[in-house]
Amino acid sequence: MHDLPDGWTPGGPLNAGTLKTEYAVHPLGTDVRRPRLGWIATAPGFGATQASYQILVASSPELLTPENADVWDSGKVSSSRTFGIEYDGQALTPRTRYHWTVRLWDGLDREGSWAEPEWFETALLDEGWGTARWIGGTTDSAPLLRQAFTTDGTVKQARLYASGLGYADLRLNGQRISDAVLDPGFTDYDHTVLYVTHDVTDLLRSGDNVVGAELGRGFFGLTTPNAWRWHQAPWTAEPRLLARLVIEYDDGRTTEVVSDESWRITGGPTISDDLYTGETYDARRARPGWDTAGFDDSAWSTATVVDAPKGSLQAQAHEPIRVVETVRPTDITEVRPGVWIVDFGHTTAGWTKLTVNADAGTVISLTHGETVADDNVVAVNVHVEGDRIQRDEYIAAGNGIEEWEPRFSYKGFRYVQVEGITDRPDVLMRVVHSDVRDVTRFSSTQSSYEQFDQAMRRTVLNNLHGIPTDTPFMEKNGWTGDAQVGGPTMLATLDLARFFTKWLGDIRNSQAESGQLPVIVPSSGWGFTDLSPATEWPTVYPFLLREMHRSYGDERLLHEHWDSLTRYLAWELDRVEDGLSVSVLGDWLPPGFGSGPAPEDRRLTGTAYLYRALIAAAEIGDLIGKPNDYRKSAAELKDGLNRAFLDREAAVYKSGDDPDYRQTSNAVPLAFGIVPDELVRRVAANLAADVEARGFHLNTGCLGVGVLLPVLTAHGYADAATKVALQRSYPSWGYWFDLGADTMWEKWEEDSRSRNHYFQGTVVQWVYENVAGLRNLDAGWQRILVRPDARGEVDSATIRTDTIRGRVTVAWKRVSRVLSLDVQVPVGTTAEVHVPSAAASDVTVVPAPFASEASYEDGYTIYTVPAGLWNFTSRSA
Template structure:
């Protein structure tokens, strides 16, 4: 038999083992980190054609130019079939492609609540195969719910004592799988046989419950036993039921009804039979130990009201009453898409002070979002009260000036020795905790702080030789994490609302630091649910409150906020490349842009909040430096430009042409209205008015240098201080970066007097504050001014990442800014394509630059080097180095195309 045909026969017979293409060993490791719909082992997949993805890695770290030339996906109905190499649900066959994400499932129809097992084989650029990946799985969501919404009988939405629910059931045979689905509104904690299920806190996600209700899914097989079992659920009000609470802080009043629960559990026995346990009228409830529950006012817990074993089998529930079956809030049940909120870090006190007899203040050293965890002992009925706050009063007691109060947590002791407690359904933003005994006596053994926020993985790292830059980075990252829960909030205490402008203005900084694909998708769904019939997208989503008394007030409808419906989704696509998400959101975007276009008069949109919180006469708030209409018209222009790009991606050429025309009309109108030919500036010459059109490419080429000069001159005229508000600030930083003026940005970063980041540090801030000067009357934990984070990664680190770029070698671009005051930078971003690294160091007149491009990718690297200066890669001239192609020298840098791998450039 000819050798070629012998090879074909062998490959066919042993397809499950994979075959190379003529080389002994492949240059790729087995694919790893398999995900379905951007989640690891998801338990409730609702997409009928989910997307699969995996990570690539070279077989050795010193290899270059390693890539994927093909893949094969096997999806099986059982682990046994998969182990045998049988893709009885889908065998993609060998697909010639370098793609490793966005792989759409194209197999047999998927069955509700069934688990599917899958693995993938990849071939390297030479055609040699890697081993099969480890197996992964996903489970489909339930197709129908037979469970009912239940509530405690005889209660209303104003009842303070929070109910607990229980149901005993039997497992009669050997189990092979038990899946639990639960939605407890507002927030819930589900227990099985005396133990909490999962690590999630504050679940489910906050939504417009009249449109969408989220549920969690858990595999609880290991928590059940043959014989008697019990399920119990605790609830808190959350954002579902916000009622006015006299004597305690209430930001808003908005209720979807009294607390309620829906539970459905599917048991699959070894003999193939199934049984479903559901919430219905047979369940029982009673008043639980949570006697006060408010997202804003805090939480009170009375341990003397605990009922030991209430969530276990055999509990005597004689005093419990049957529940009421109730109507739900009306929203469609959908599985969680945002990552769970969890306790992500614990803070220990750095200082403890008895400010007066019986009153102790704990300083946890960091302003964070979460709750205190206290260990106490004392007499039965004694009440320990914990008052959290961001700042201290002059007498050392805790102040809630910046966060609004009164707010507190309290725990009533049961008096049985050492007791430990933390709130379950209310969190706050704080650094300090004031502890006092509201009644009775006791001792506090310890108090720590639990940081509670999204469990989205950290993907970015930035550090430098400049400690002030590192401290600013810390401020911003902390505020971003503290305000990332099941949505992006403005602050974790005073409002906790999903103000939308932050989701696009500082999206790059958010994305560089954490993998927020799920959180952006959840935010986009919240915006879609909040959109009005006329297309308006409100300033907050979910829209838990309306600020205007009649019609749309400026705090309800402002273009800089509503444009998040287009621009936040586009930012997410550039980072994560999910074309399906663009397709789902496209109708919402179209309606919003049509709405905003309808607000234009002679092409100008002149309403809204303007350049919010800019620096000018009087206190912060509405823009003062820039005419109303500049920022809003720029939003319409940017929306139109972005929509044209999206329409082309979605193969809608007629739509794209229409948006191109809208962008052209809007840009022409803007220049006609705001360009001042006599001063060669826009509007009144503010930093924002000049920076936005410059950053967005609207300034005519002949005028760009002049407009840039005016921006720089204005910054210097203000002693290297910013005057923009939160809207203009990111655009100003981008305009300076694009022009190579990171030296100006560095000068602003180094200021220590207000308005500046340095002044916040000088004031003792440990998270980014709402006002540039860390005003104690404003929040001490906002990320809206966090535009510098983009400069740290994209400017100093030089990492520019954009999956929307058509040229593959332009998706990863590295072009660091080398500035005075910084001797070295270490920067990395674990992107959708893999980990990108950009480190540089200056030493004795030489520049060393280390770059890593992930496997399967190519990149464009700009090495800062003056004309005529030699650039080496290791010990070889860069243009002769392996997998390095010289492109050009321009603007003080040498441009190279590089394949995947690590590179060490040296400029002397």
């Protein structure tokens, strides 16, 4: 219980809401044998804490009482923990739904109400797939597979467990089984293959039924030659399906339909599908009713049992990819006879939906791109062979109004060039990405900051397709360096607990026997020697693990990855030379350096990032009780970096390769705590002086851009940071937006080859943490810092974040010299609030009795407060 003033008690009762299992609300199909449970504790008033909880798990909601719970009763457990609580009852059985609830006691031992019950359902666990087999066959196009079966009673429930590689569009009685697309998620198929659980109870009919699938290639069967050798991945094979349909009847009977050689197969209307080149669909080859009962499949072939992929089957736990928005064009222009350019008004990832009325055999092409030049949509990818990139083709059946949209590829685009029809095209933009949840809302009187937030949010989402990609326009690869610099902003914006848990598994799966990690994850084998070693990229592994603990308090994740993490760091440390880490990439794409790294010695940033990775690993070891020497190794790297690159007399970091002062070379050591204490002030002053000398412009690439403004602000140069942030001329974010950007770009130049790249957009982290003033300090938001220390050129800012402990809100507004600051702190969180003021006596707090004794330091009155809604008013901000 937080210490309360005499005579005050928290306004109870304390109750639990937003119950989740493995970070999900009612997950359908989990293979986790001891799933973790969590909730949000809430109470009116101030100072509430959770002192105890009791969890009940039962086979039905009606049994969720302490007297009747037939699966698990935790009893009253003395703990303030509200998440990551492992189920500890009897062994869970496969294909079973479990119901659970919880009640809480506060610090005064007052009992709350039982929470509204939630449920989770197990998948196959160790039961396996029975007689189901992987099936496929030789076809001249994307295969269609079908199986007819009958039901003969009242169905209680039915579940379809399925994996189609690369992607499966699953059907039952003429309807899509799920709204998920590009499913299941992309993995290293030699290590892990994901399957999905579907509730198909309501799709079954009494009597004759048909289950079917159309299969796409994805990265499993990609054939187009490309720079990353996805066409030569060790798992590359023709599409295949594994399915097990389990039907339970009211009378207790169970029947199954499984994938085997009794299924029928043929080539369908999707002539080709490729993640880079797009899809060709011949509507003349469509087979109406193929996925319904009564269809004559006698001309189809018998499916073939094929080899299973090497990877182990695992229930998909992260959010599926979905069509999340449909957008109408803002402009359609006929640039030449029969050639139309459609502008959708913003840059996205996804595809277009076509409606057309054309003669049979008419070929309509749709070429997708982010820019237009010389009256053509630009669709160029130098990394993929051939002249077809991001182009879909539809061949009309001639049956009147026809509608079509792709299912097995996505594109990065704003514009679509439509050819092959004379009438004005009827097309819609379909926005497609992993269906993760927004957790943060930001607003401000400074419109540029809102623009940054919206653009970065859109860019990140456009790059979430089961993995965090670099760009949906060109590569679609999981570049580790992009997630390294973008991770904190991404975690602050979206709920990525399940998404990043999955991708961290991909990182582990990509590890070589030597311990090395590639620069892209998953990898076909590319990225171990190509553009590698590049320390600043795969060191995302320990850093992201640490950030996941900071965001979600996830200790299981740390335990699960410790062995792989130590193998990786051993590989990195083994190649250190003269106290430095060799790297080939460095500060990628600073202004003026085309399509490559900055000119400075890349050992500087490589060593700095390895230093930070070792510190993160040391902290992880401390958290899970694993002794290590990582701090010692980090200190040796710190000394090596300072010996090689620090000019102590000038208080500047530089290398012999530098053409001028490099901001990244100085900002990164400051941000990572590498600068000797006695030189910190001078190194920061030199950095600020260079920024001013450049007219308040940055000269950073992707590594430096995210630390430059926070470092300037932390060392007393918030005004300089603000001027850089609000700069409108090249190079700056404002320069992009004045050119019409609505997303973050890869390069600072106008000719940026990708306009959907988040690694230069990490200014948003500074906006959240320094302008709005909210910083998460550790352990699942257990401690937060509220300090709006970049208030220039803005009169108000508000940030609202739904954390794993509950909602945190910081809202400040300034009128003249009076600043009002509202802070909402959830149960289980303690806030250190720094109120801008000339003296502690200038600040008032509501409610006054709850604020701890204030201290004063460097223009801020500092309070430590527990859960509640607080107002601080400063008369001298």
